[in-house]
Amino acid sequence: MLGVTTSESISDLLDRLSKIVPDYPQPGISFKDLTPVFADPVGLRRMVDELIAPFEGQFDIVAGLEARGFVLAAAAAYASGKGMLTIRKAGKLPREVYRDEYTLEYGTSCLEVHKDEIAPGTRVLILDDVLATGGTVGSSVRLIEKTGAVVAGVGVVLELDGLDGRGKLEGHRVHSLQVVHS
Ligand SMILES: O=P(O)(O)OC[C@H]1O[C@H](OP(=O)(O)OP(=O)(O)O)[C@H](O)[C@@H]1O
Numbered sequence: 162m163l164g165v166t167t168s169e170s171i172s173d174l175l176d177r178l179s180k181i182v183p184d185y186p187q188p189g190i191s192f193k194d195l196t197p198v199f200a201d202p203v204g205l206r207r208m209v210d211e212l213i214a215p216f217e218g219q220f221d222i223v224a225g226l227e228a229r230g231f232v233l234a235a236a237a238a239y240a241s242g243k244g245m246l247t248i249r250k251a252g253k254l255p256r257e258v259y260r261d262e263y264t265l266e267y268g269t270s271c272l273e274v275h276k277d278e279i280a281p282g283t284r285v286l287i288l289d290d291v292l293a294t295g296g297t298v299g300s301s302v303r304l305i306e307k308t309g310a311v312v313a314g315v316g317v318v319l320e321l322d323g324l325d326g327r328g329k330l331e332g333h334r335v336h337s338l339q340v341v342h343s
């Protein structure tokens with residue numbers, strides 16, 4: 162297994178591979194960089210497997226949130242034999258969209274989804290790398306619900322404590338692989 166013992170916990174694996182970058186992208190923000198985990202073959206597989214395991218049999222499609230969420234969602238959709246719902250930043254989707262503006266830890270943004278991408282009632286598993294204020298995932302929940310689909314659950318690799326992202330997702334099942342101090 163490429164030098165990684167199978168007994169290593171996901172938390173230890175994330176501690177070993179991820180990087181913390183102080184004052185990025187703004188002073189005062191402690192940025193949790195998961196790109197080294199994406200780059201590691203065992204790391205990527207472990208993250209994806211552990212994100213989808215609690216939701217097995219409970220979702221029809223995996224939603225990926227641009228940009229880092231795409232990495233996890235595409236791999237998870239492939240691994241579970243499902244498709245991926247593409248949720249993009251504003252202005253990138255070519256057909257009619259639902260749009261939702263939100264704030265996140267270091268600014269404001271806007272997400273969009275194609276209006277006709279999924280049928281009403283479709284059970285959607287949302288995956289992203291980091292849950293901070295919950296602005297991004299909360300926005301995705303609203304977009305998915307606008308299409309008439311149903312949020313089956315939310316999976317994130319890192320949940321930053323102290324920012325109450327979970328509080329914005331009341332009524333939804335949130336599974337995080339590691340809770341970290343922000
Ligand atoms: O809980 P929140 O406060 O919303 O923060 C979490 C979001 O912030 C990051 O995305 P970012 O918008 O920086 O975009 P990127 O994936 O394109 O780097 C991260 O990938 C999450 O989607």
Ligand SMILES: Nc1ncnc2[nH]cnc12
Pocket residue numbers: 190191192193194265266267291293294321343
């Ligand atoms: N502190 C942080 N590190 C990485 N991604 C983030 N998204 C929002 N806050 C973040």
